[in-house]
Amino acid sequence: MGLLIYICSVALLLAAVPLGTAKEQLSSRECEDLGFTGLALCSDCNTFAEYVKDPDLVSDCLKCCSEDSDDSTSKITYSGAVLEVCMRKLVFYPEIVGFIEEEKDQFPSVKVQYVFNSPPKLMMLDDAGQHKETIRIDNWKREHVLQFLREKVKPTSAN
Template sequence: MLKYTILALVAVSCHHINAEFTVADCRDLGFIKTQLMCSSCDKLDDFGLETLKPHCKQCCTQDQQPAAQRTYAKAILEVCTCKFRAYPQIQAFIQSGRPSKFPNLQIKYVRGLDPIVKLLDASGKVQETLSITKWNTDTVEEFFETHLEKVGASSKNSYSVVEEVDDDDEEDYLRTNRI
């Protein structure tokens, strides 16, 4: 009888150990269960926080797909030409021949905007928006090589550049400030 009681206690404790924490439990531990991705838990080792990893793993949500495998049908790089001085690496990328490697990349000049990349699905809906203010020229190119779908050789024309057109009759002062 004692064997069965001990066995039952061990079975219940093992089940409890493998069970995920509730939202309230995770909140008490300092985690937001709905926003915590399991890939983030793996990075705790890099910061000497290995002791948090078991609790983190019980509170996390499985990543849908690894970031390295996500690809998008189209990307839009939005930037203001007046910000080129602040972001010379983005200016260098745009003015080099690198954008021509990506036919599904569109460069859009938007007044006053820091450089961002909008990633779109095949239907043209924005899936992600990323700030690229701290990226260097090589990082921008590598990102597009990794995350933009490959387009067939027949449509290897070029990227497109779209300038925002205002309905104002006055001349756009940004056009006169281009480098």
């Protein structure tokens, strides 16, 4: 009887762990304020960690992500994006300027929009052109923007 109670207790503990997922989850608003809204999957946070060696940022990312699934939908892609930035603040973001001036043309479905006082961010769009995710890219290097867009934006077909 004691062994049965022990087994049931362990089973209950194991069943409860995925629901609580030992990590603290933040609200979508808190995540957006931190700039992590667009990093929907935890594998994206792991990729992010390769580029950003700040454990606090990676920890925040992990508080805002969803667990990856094993099916083919685990790699979310978008039909396009809007790179939003304040034209007056561009002087502070030479990597973003370099991307806009030299690489942006590789991505016809990515538009640049100048919005007063906006930090650099990518607003990811679905097939209907609707805004789905926002990703702050203040500290991204040009090659990180390129790699992210290559992985997350579907190649455009002949329109």
